[in-house]
Amino acid sequence: MTCVLCTEHHPQELWRDSTLYVIDAADENLPGFIRVVMNRHVAEMSDLTDAERVHLWTVLNVVEKVMRETMSPDKVNLAEFGNMVPHVHWHIIARYRDDAFFPEAVWAPKVRTEVSEKMADRRAAAERMKTDLVAALTAL
Amino acid sequence: MTCVLCTEHHPQELWRDSTLYVIDAADENLPGFIRVVMNRHVAEMSDLTDAERVHLWTVLNVVEKVMRETMSPDKVNLAEFGNMVPHVHWHIIARYRDDAFFPEAVWAPKVRTEVSEKMADRRAAAERMKTDLVAALTAL
Numbered sequence: 001m002t003c004v005l006c007t008e009h010h011p012q013e014l015w016r017d018s019t020l021y022v023i024d025a026a027d028e029n030l031p032g033f034i035r036v037v038m039n040r041h042v043a044e045m046s047d048l049t050d051a052e053r054v055h056l057w058t059v060l061n062v063v064e065k066v067m068r069e070t071m072s073p074d075k076v077n078l079a080e081f082g083n084m085v086p087h088v089h090w091h092i093i094a095r096y097r098d099d100a101f102f103p104e105a106v107w108a109p110k111v112r113t114e115v116s117e118k119m120a121d122r123r124a125a126a127e128r129m130k131t132d133l134v135a136a137l138t139a140l
Numbered sequence: 141m142t143c144v145l146c147t148e149h150h151p152q153e154l155w156r157d158s159t160l161y162v163i164d165a166a167d168e169n170l171p172g173f174i175r176v177v178m179n180r181h182v183a184e185m186s187d188l189t190d191a192e193r194v195h196l197w198t199v200l201n202v203v204e205k206v207m208r209e210t211m212s213p214d215k216v217n218l219a220e221f222g223n224m225v226p227h228v229h230w231h232i233i234a235r236y237r238d239d240a241f242f243p244e245a246v247w248a249p250k251v252r253t254e255v256s257e258k259m260a261d262r263r264a265a266a267e268r269m270k271t272d273l274v275a276a277l278t279a280l
Contacts (some may be wrong), residue, residue, distance in 0.1 A: 042214055046204045057197050062187045075226060079219040083235055083243035086215060095223055103223035105247035115177055 005087040006041050013135045015132055019055050022063070022137065024130060025091070030106060032071045032094025032129060034063050040127040043086040056090075060138050063092045070129035071122065077106065096122070147176050147197040153232040154270055155277045158252070159195050160275065164270060166229070170246060172211045172234025172269060174203050183226040195232075202276050203232045210269035211262060217246065236262070 213234035
């Protein structure tokens with residue numbers, strides 16, 4: 001079976017280097033949602049080389065910092081599952097006390113249906129985040 | 141409000157150093173479940189010092205390796221949320237294709253209720269994991 005993450009150009013791609021790529025994973029509920037995906041088809045973090053893993057951690061830290069600076073989330077959530085697609089990819093999500101799932105994980109059922117009145121501001125902030133993120137990653 | 145993770149001795153504690161502690165978070169559905177908790181009350185990964193963060197990643201990698209060696213999971217899941225308790229703590233979970241939630245995240249609703257016939261073996265493997273994990277962390 002072809003792996004959907006084994007691609008040289010993802011439709012939501014924001015940035016890429018020789019080790020990994022970064023995509024915009026925002027949806028209608030979660031305006032600040034970034035995924036970091038390894039280029040190489042590897043299932044587990046401990047299958048990576050030390051250099052790959054250190055680089056990935058560095059990129060995750062940059063994503064979190066830029067997300068916090070531009071979107072001021074109440075909390076950042078980080079997760080690596082790969083149960084459906086066993087190719088290392090990280091979810092980095094800006095969480096707000098009034099988002100659809102808070103305080104539960106975004107993989108749990110929604111706890112509210114009303115959309116925050118701040119959603120438009122958050123979507124605008126997410127655009128700034130993407131611009132700043134590409135700049136910060138390029139400067140690494 | 142007192143933080144439940146700000147403690148010098150957690151009831152499920154397996155190991156501790158000057159930076160973090162490791163607890164057994166197994167439950168009836170998930171025999172291989174470890175949490176790694178910072179000693180310091182810090183909300184986000186990017187609030188940690190570089191030295192703390194590098195040490196934490198090193199410990200997470202050791203947990204994942206020992207979990208794979210002893211429990212042979214179909215996938216390891218890693219997550220850091222802190223929406224309810226904003227004190228950096230990581231979930232490291234051994235996932236199996238026949239577990240109660242697979243392929244969903246363990247924060248999603250259960251997808252099956254029957255208990256795997258391999259559960260007794262996995263609980264025994266989890267005991268070996270804990271012993272090996274303490275040894276591996278002590279050797280760091």
